[in-house]
Amino acid sequence: MAQSVQVTTSPSYEVRIGEGILSQAEQVTSSYSGVAILTDENVAPLYLQGLGLPAEAETIVVPAGESSKSFEVLEKVLERLARQRLDREACLVALGGGVIGDLAGLTASLYKRGINFVQCPTTLLAQVDASVGGKTAVNLPSGKNLAGTFQQPAAVLADVATLASLPAHEFESGLGEVLKTAILSGPEALSSLETDAPGLLARDSQALSRQIEACVSFKAHIVAQDPREAGPRKCLNLGHTFGHGIEHIAGFGVIPHGIAVAAGIGLALEHAATIGVLEEPDLVERVQQLSAALELPGSLAELEARYHLSIAREDLVESMRADKKNRGDKIHLVLPVRAGEMKLDVILG
Amino acid sequence: MAQSVQVTTSPSYEVRIGEGILSQAEQVTSSYSGVAILTDENVAPLYLQGLGLPAEAETIVVPAGESSKSFEVLEKVLERLARQRLDREACLVALGGGVIGDLAGLTASLYKRGINFVQCPTTLLAQVDASVGGKTAVNLPSGKNLAGTFQQPAAVLADVATLASLPAHEFESGLGEVLKTAILSGPEALSSLETDAPGLLARDSQALSRQIEACVSFKAHIVAQDPREAGPRKCLNLGHTFGHGIEHIAGFGVIPHGIAVAAGIGLALEHAATIGVLEEPDLVERVQQLSAALELPGSLAELEARYHLSIAREDLVESMRADKKNRGDKIHLVLPVRAGEMKLDVILG
Incomplete structure (x- = not known):
């Protein structure tokens, strides 16, 4: 089974x-x-050959992990392209997870002021999220993703076979985004995810393909409306302001992104109910059951229990204040009104 | 006297x-x-106060010269913006010559995936050339301007008062581009430049304003047609392929860019006459006289005499082969047909 989604940003891509x-x-x-490939030390031995690219294609292998999203590595990669003339x-073909996609995208936007790039995401998170939207970045000493561009790929090849070997915590990170997207999409997407939950956990390729296609289609639709994140695209931050706060308190890398986002969604639902934004009260229970079916934490309490942590509400609010999407001192939240309808820019406090 | 030119790229700017x-x-x-200012050690003491910006604006001063167009400096400047939150x-306000404009433009395109920037060019070359077109860049070990973006400024403030203090070689660099633009624009622009030549050399502010406005208007018109250098914009390379070859042989920085371009224009005219592309034979003599009036070399021989150099034709061709705008091994030239009409993509040899 193979699906295809057309992303109609400018330029459009498949x-x-x-x-x-x-x-x-x-x-x-x-x-x-000419073709060059950017990949990392973990992914290269597993999937480089599978691309079937000619032997003369330049292959650039960087260390795996967030440390490769630096200006030092970026310059080295650009210089490799320049030496190949x-x-x-x-x-440029990006073969790997989100780090490789972000680094390759930025490299492609800068080299000779812009060349083409093709994304081959090999993690669930990169397939459902990072491969659509055209965001590229490296980190600065002051924070993550502070330097980057908007650059659309020429094409994305999301091979679900690469997910079979994915470590559990990386798979969970992707599931958090799948859950988020179903809530944003609406009741039908939630039903479909409820049906596919056991298949996803078993990494069944049909369930994976179906849910990835649903996520990509939804995100493509949102990004096409708002390529530079001026308005409607903000809904994609559901669970993320809380989630980033949780990641920040625990220390980045301790809690997988998708796990933090899942707990963040629980907090967003709870807060939406408390302040009267939520108009579909059953959604809280439904999302909690779906989180459980996906083996994700449905609340901050579940996350605390799973990671033997205790997170004080005041500390969480304090660390949310540092999020780069805030303007001024205010914390901006995305809160659910009902499945498929969000309220944007709700100020916390 | 103040002029204003609207540049109708997307977004348009003044x-x-x-x-x-x-x-x-x-x-x-x-x-x-918020506002930050990027400038260099030479320009800051002369013109920083003249901007009249509030004292709380972050001022970032980098070393003067080409060495600041590096990834190391780029990252430091970005980090300064991030620390200012x-x-x-x-x-970001760019106050300086081409190096500052290129570095500031790239910084502004990358910081949080794009902020606004305002160019305040303080050299003749930057005022007539670099301030229009939206090209930003830093250098790689393999070559100049190999990493960059296309990013249009929000506005450009070209103050001719800053040209009074400009060293002679920097002023000459700008004059080479003024000469080039007049040839590209046509007979009327040539007449106007002939009239203004003595005033330009005396750095008279009215003559400067008039000729800068002519250059900016012409370049704005060309860039609006072809923002990403796919076709017509190539005419702006008149004299540059020969000129870069001359600069490369002499060692970069030995011969001012505009002087090399002026000699390159002489070579382009000579070659156009030889191979029968030139249909207005009087243009050779007219441009030579205009070059003399601007105290620019009108031919390679004049340049060799001025710099006590001897440049063999075979060496020149060899060094032109390395130009980054060539495709494959072929040398692509812009040659004059007549004043105001160029032939693009003529293959040398």
Whole structure:
């Protein structure tokens, strides 16, 4: 089974989803004047050969992990492209998770003021989230993702076969975003995810393909309306302001992003109910059951129990204040009104 | 006297030209959430106060010269913005020559994926050339300007008063581009430049304002047609492929860019006559006289005499082969057909 989603930002591009899709990389890149591949030390031995790209394609392997999202690594990667004398019609293939996608996207937007790039995301989080939206970035000493561009890929190849080998915590990170997207999409998406939950946990390729396609379609629809995050795209932050606060308190990397987001969704629902924004009270119970079916924490209490942590509400609010999407000193939240309808820019406090 | 040119790229912006224009910086930046200024050690003591910006505006001073167009300096400047907690509605003011404009433009395109910037060019070259077109860049070990973006400023303030203190070689660099633009524009622009030549050399503010306005208007017109350098914009390379070859042989920095471009224009005219592209034979003589009036070399021989150099034709061709705008091994030239009409993509050899 293979699906395809057309993302109608400018320029528009295609996301292909399915088992064995990686082998289409050669065909997708055949019209460019040259090809380079950016990947990391973990992914290269597993999937580099599967791309089927010609041996003369330059392969750049960086260390796995967040430390590669630095200016030092960015410059080294750009210099590798320059030494290959790749011209403006060349293409960079990103093979890996979110770090590789962010770094490759930024490299492609900067090299000779912009070349093409093709994303081959190999984690669930990158397939459902980072591969659509065109955000690229590296980190600064002051914070994550503070330097970057908006750059759309020429194509995305999301091969669900790469998810079989994914460590549990990385898989959970993706599931948090799948849950978020179903709540944003509406009741039908929630039903579909409820049906697919056991298949997802078993990493069944049909369930994975179906849910990834749903996430990509929804995000593509939102991003097309708002490519530079001026308005409607903010809904994608559901659970994230709380989630980032939780990650910050626990120390980045301790709690997988998707786990923190799942607990953040629980907090957003609770807060929406408390202040009267939520108009569909059953949604709290429904999302809690779905979280349980996906083995995600449905509340801050569940997350605290799972990680043997205790997070004081005052500390959480304090760490949420540092989020880069706030303006001034105010904390901006996305809160559910009902499945498929969010209220944006609710000020906490 | 103050002029204003509207540049109709997307987004469109205004270039203000005249004496004392720098003092408008405060008014131009007053609507942003915060302001930072990027300048260099030479320019800061001369013109920083003249901007009239509030004392709380963050001022970032980098070393003067090409060495500041590096990833190391870029990251430091970005980190300074981050420590000021500037948000996405902030503005970066670039006060200086081409290096500062290129670095500030790239910083502004990357910080939080894009903030506004205002150019205050303080050299003739930056006022007539770099301030229009939206090209930003830093250098890589492999070559100049290999990493950058296309990013349009919010506004340009070109204050001719800053040209009074400009060293002779920097002034000459700008004159080379003024000469080039007049040839590209056509017979009337050539006549106007012939009239203004003595005034330009005397750095008369009216002659400067008039000629800068002509250059900016012409370049704005070309760039609006072709923001990403796909076609017509290539005409702006008149004299540059030869000129870069000359600069490369002499060692970068030995011969001012505009001097090399002026000799390159002489070579382009000579070559156009030889291969029968030139249909207005009088143009050779006219441009030579105009070059003399601007105290620019009208031919390679004049440049060799002025710099006590000897440049073999074979060496020149060899060094032109390395130009980043070539595709494959072929040298692409812009050659004059007549004043105001160029032939693009002529292959040398």
